[in-house]
Amino acid sequence: MKADEAHLxxxxxxxxxxxxxxxxxxxxxxxxxxAALKKRWVIxxxxxxxxxxREIARRIGGSLCNVxxxxxxxxxxxxxxxxxxxxxxxxxxxx
Numbered sequence: 710m711k712a713d714e715a716h717l718x719x720x721x722x723x724x725x726x727x728x729x730x731x732x733x734x735x736x737x738x739x740x741x742x743x744a745a746l747k748k749r750w751v752i753x754x755x756x757x758x759x760x761x762x763r764e765i766a767r768r769i770g771g772s773l774c775n776v777x778x779x780x781x782x783x784x785x786x787x788x789x790x791x792x793x794x795x796x797x798x799x800x801x802x803x804x
Contacts, residue, residue: 752779757794 724730734743748769755765756779766773783791 749775749779752776753783753790753794756780756783757791 721730721733724733734746738746748771751769752765752771752775755768756762756776760768762773762776762780765771765776782788785791
């Protein structure tokens with residue numbers, strides 16, 4: 710199983726084209742799984758931008774529980790997703 714996971718991760722990391730990545734994710738995930746992944750990404754971006762949790766839940770039409778889960782994740786100093794978000798779009802000073 711570990712070799713399968715390594716192969717999957719290697720394959721995903723080899724994709725440099727967003728359109729190709731979208732097609733692969735659409736192939737691998739159900740519509741609802743892909744929608745949930747996109748919603749989680751939006752939640753994490755809004756949390757990173759210091760938007761209040763209740764406001765995020767209101768904006769996305771999601772549950773406060775999902776937003777709270779994301780907030781807990783973003784507070785983790787070892788959160789790889791927070792590091793990725795910062796690498797993609799560094800926060801301005803004071804943000």
